[in-house]
Amino acid sequence: MTLRIVTVQRNIGVSIAWIAMLYTLPLVGFIAYVLLGEPMIGRRYRQRVDQAQLLTNDIAARERLVFDQGQELLDDHYRGVSLIGTRKTGFGVFAGHQMQLLTTPKTIFEQLITDIHNASYSIYMEFYIIYPKGQVLEVLEALMSAARRGVDCHILADSVGSLSFLNHQSYRGLQEAGVFVHQSLPVGLFKTLFKRSDLRNHRKIIVIDDYIGYIGSFNLVDPNFFKQDKNVGQWIDMMIRSTSTKPISIATAMTKVVVTDIGAESQDNLYELNKRVNNYTRKLYVMHPTINDINSRVQVIDANVDEAVHTVQPALGTSSIAIAQMPVVEDVIAQLIPSAPQLTGHVIYNTLVTIIHRANKRIQITTPYFVPDEALSGALATAARRGVDVILIIPKKVDSFLVQHASQAYYQELLEAGVKIARFEGGLLHAKTVVVDDDYCLFGTVNIDMRSFYLNMEVSLAIYTPEMVSQVLNCQKAYLENCRYLELGYWQQRPSSKRLFDNVIRLFSPLL
Numbered sequence: 001m002t003l004r005i006v007t008v009q010r011n012i013g014v015s016i017a018w019i020a021m022l023y024t025l026p027l028v029g030f031i032a033y034v035l036l037g038e039p040m041i042g043r044r045y046r047q048r049v050d051q052a053q054l055l056t057n058d059i060a061a062r063e064r065l066v067f068d069q070g071q072e073l074l075d076d077h078y079r080g081v082s083l084i085g086t087r088k089t090g091f092g093v094f095a096g097h098q099m100q101l102l103t104t105p106k107t108i109f110e111q112l113i114t115d116i117h118n119a120s121y122s123i124y125m126e127f128y129i130i131y132p133k134g135q136v137l138e139v140l141e142a143l144m145s146a147a148r149r150g151v152d153c154h155i156l157a158d159s160v161g162s163l164s165f166l167n168h169q170s171y172r173g174l175q176e177a178g179v180f181v182h183q184s185l186p187v188g189l190f191k192t193l194f195k196r197s198d199l200r201n202h203r204k205i206i207v208i209d210d211y212i213g214y215i216g217s218f219n220l221v222d223p224n225f226f227k228q229d230k231n232v233g234q235w236i237d238m239m240i241r242s243t244s245t246k247p248i249s250i251a252t253a254m255t256k257v258v259v260t261d262i263g264a265e266s267q268d269n270l271y272e273l274n275k276r277v278n279n280y281t282r283k284l285y286v287m288h289p290t291i292n293d294i295n296s297r298v299q300v301i302d303a304n305v306d307e308a309v310h311t312v313q314p315a316l317g318t319s320s321i322a323i324a325q326m327p328v329v330e331d332v333i334a335q336l337i338p339s340a341p342q343l344t345g346h347v348i349y350n351t352l353v354t355i356i357h358r359a360n361k362r363i364q365i366t367t368p369y370f371v372p373d374e375a376l377s378g379a380l381a382t383a384a385r386r387g388v389d390v391i392l393i394i395p396k397k398v399d400s401f402l403v404q405h406a407s408q409a410y411y412q413e414l415l416e417a418g419v420k421i422a423r424f425e426g427g428l429l430h431a432k433t434v435v436v437d438d439d440y441c442l443f444g445t446v447n448i449d450m451r452s453f454y455l456n457m458e459v460s461l462a463i464y465t466p467e468m469v470s471q472v473l474n475c476q477k478a479y480l481e482n483c484r485y486l487e488l489g490y491w492q493q494r495p496s497s498k499r500l501f502d503n504v505i506r507l508f509s510p511l512l
Helices: 002-008 012-023 025-036 045-064 076-089 105-118 138-148 169-177 250-264 269-278 291-304 347-358 374-385 399-410 411-417 451-453 466-480 488-492 495-507
Strands: 093-103 122-127 152-158 181-184 205-208 212-215 238-245 307-314 321-324 329-339 362-366 389-395 420-424 433-436 439-445 456-464 483-485
Touching: 002 012, 012 025, 012 307, 045 250, 045 269, 045 362, 076 329, 076 347, 076 439, 076 456, 093 105, 093 250, 105 138, 105 205, 122 138, 138 152, 169 181, 205 250, 212 250, 212 329, 212 439, 238 250, 250 269, 250 307, 250 329, 321 466, 329 466, 347 374, 347 433, 347 439, 347 451, 347 456, 362 466, 374 411, 374 439, 389 466, 399 495, 411 420, 411 488, 420 433, 420 466, 433 466, 439 466, 456 466
Parallel strands: 122 152, 152 181, 362 389, 389 420
Antiparallel strands: 093 238, 093 329, 122 205, 205 212, 212 238, 307 321, 329 456, 362 433, 420 483, 433 439, 439 456
16 A cells, blocks of 8 residues: 555655554554545546537537637737646636625625526526525525526535535425426445545536626525524625626636536536537526626625625624625636546646746735645745735634644744735635735635645635735735734644644645
8 A cells, every 4th residue: 555655646745644643553554545535536537528528619610609719819828837727627817807806795695695586587596515504595585586586497416515514495396396406426335436526616606697606705695694603703795796798707617617617517417418409509608697787786786785894793703793795897708627536637736836936026825724835835934035015814614623733833933934814703604815026816715724725625716906906915915904923932832742742644635
């Protein structure tokens, strides 16, 4: 097994972690590696992904839609970074978007429900977690209403993350109303022999009528009800709502991702996708509303939001977060970067490390789970040493004991290099954002840990328009008002037993 690990694993940290487990607990280590050691997503799943992509590419070619375009829209400084994503995913850079940052559950639910009620022909949703309580039930009711009036509605829910939803009466209600509900990466004892059961679909995507797209860290959950027993406070997230009337846009790319993911889940889904492609009538890509129609819908939504400032009140913590309602930003340039094990390589990891090394002034990262590898932590430390203002915004407490201690093992070396660590005390800050030099942002579902980079199906949005990046930066500043900066002297005074425990857990951090 040692020879297998050394031969197959390309990451030294991962190899050392597995070998340490193998020799510490031989039987457990052997079984764990057989089941979880290599990112096997399944041969048949990969074949269905390839076939689904061929079908969607056929539609795109038929309609003369070119996805791998737009590098000329960027400054030279970012063209190489963009090409990393384009070469691995096939998605280039698209301009002409109207985008708005949604910073509270109230705003997200209101705008989403309004968009669902206004949907004309299609709604696609893809979520890691759907938790059917609170305002989530209002969203599901709106979906059922849309399906009954003839809108083609699909939900792709991760079979592990959304287990409570898949066993809930609302799941059956959606099916009875005509909503197609698909399980992503179902698990089972027999399936475990052929693919890893812990490879999860961590994406959060909504596409409505192929011109409205939602992306971000927000699962379909109501924070007032979700994980209230974890003693970490309310989960705090954000989403971006994007619209465009161009034939090809971020929403178009999102549709391609979700349709491919649905088609890859079963042979029946692939057959249905093939049938739809053969009966294609241009509806997906040409039934776009006018700019005036988009603006009128935005005004309707804004009219429903009667507060200039929204407040998130955490269940735990002494402070609240006040974030002003963000305006719509016009003509945003952005790029969709989906990632999946064995399918797109380590595209988001490579993009992130590259952009950190290119930073000149500022790097500001928000992430709930921070367990980097040596290359990534070294890139952050090096950036701080060469004068870049590096700020890491993380929750003071997270809902994973091992991740908490593995993360803490990196603090001292980062603090010594000049990285500022701000610990958020107003709840579990679940947003995942990276802002670099005030004119580039990575926004989406990716945590700064090896699971997001190497194992999960994820999606990020690279934003190249400073006005939109500024909205994310302003939100990060609001989070910083609820943080306490970690002092190097204070951290060095911790008992040696705690430092030792953190460092032992760090040995296994590539596996978390």
